[in-house]
Amino acid sequence: MRALFLIPLLALPLFAQATVLTPTAAISTIGSQRMLTQRIVKAYCQQGRGINANAAKQQINSSITQFSNQLANLLESATVPESIAAVKKQETQWQTFRVLAQTSPKVETAKQLDDLAESMQYDAGELAKRLEASFGKPQGKLIRIAGRERMLSQRLAKAACLQSWRANPALKLQQAQSQKEFAAGLVTLRASSENTPATLKQLDLAQMQWVFLENALSGLDSEADNNIATTSERLLEVMDKLSNQYEKLGN
Template sequence: MRALFLLPLLILPLFAEAAVLTAPAAINTISSQRMLTQRIVKAYCQQGRGVNPDVAKQQISSSINQFSVQLANLLESISTSEGIAAVKKQEAQWQTFRTLAQTPPKADTAKQLDDIAEGMQYDAGELVKRLEASLGKPQGKLIRIAGRQRMLSQRLAKTACMQSWHANPALKLQQSQSQKEFAAGLITLRASSQNTPATIKQLDLAQMQWVFLENALSGLDTEADNNIATTSERLLEVMDKLSNQYERLGN
């Protein structure tokens, strides 16, 4: 499989002026922050394993840029005291996480990064649920689930890489659980009455890429490491487009 270099959506100006987000956009953005924590650890691990290392380094840089811009937008947009506290906590964790992600790849550092990433993505997921409830529209759930699928695409690739690198062999159970959750998420999204021809098309593409990723994760092909890396990016691109489509339906 050819390498997928950068998603156009992930190329953002470093010093963009902070924007005020709509409620659906805030849900989508926080869900994206969940994904980026996993993508950065995945790319850091791929650097250490020598899996498309130049591409992985570029992914870390673009993901750090995107996370920083989105964090500024969230700080500008979240108005509840509980939400502000959650974003401020993420901001504090981000400083350490970003610094570690830019250090030369080491297995011990990868484990440290992953521990921080798991805490950040969990907290972001809890905030997304609260925003979904306050939105009070069925599209909120679709944005949240599609955003979670986006995160899982990267989490699966991350867990596989870290196990191969022996950075955290205990992640085997997390990988199995994430595979089940992703498959269930596709079923839930496809069953929604809110779907349009455009979202159904993206779901069809997601299903196809999911089959490829599952095959790579099972080790059935001879270039599993490379194929996990590239297919997870293709699946991310599809789920990113789907998340944005659901966001537009919620506005």
């Protein structure tokens, strides 16, 4: 099967700020891009609702910088038509998305952002599957699923925040489905024979933070909105480390 992201032995990036990614780094980076679309909408909503507004604005700014840098790396690394087209589409959508994300928070704009975020994260997920198949090693699946878990941690918090800001039955369904998918993802990751003591320890931490987030999402906490915001960030930190560990296993 053709590799969708190829690494020439002496490859040099066309731009100083861009890096040619290894196959495992490409899968992980795409997972991160999925997560960032959801994190930005979550933070935009938090700004609009006055939930840790200053921290939310900083999250938007840092996430925009991270997404842009990673997009440059993906553009530099894509070498076959299907992956080039997928990343180019992401680039086009990103131009609109980042402008909207930096506007004063409004419910109508949040809806536009969320629609774009859902399209971008879905397309990125399909690309990640193709890269996993091209890579052809079990670590590719672990990296992809861990990346999806990162995205879901933010998608859950985003859906909860948007529900509070503007009632929408579809968001409630999205949240419920995302909770099921996240829980199933943890089970899949833990069952892998590729795990090491380090990844199993990180999975234990993820399970702990997941319990906290589920409690906040169910409204068991007296300050559910703030707890959802902060716990989703802690869960993201744990899943980021796990994704990095799986990426190293695949190199």
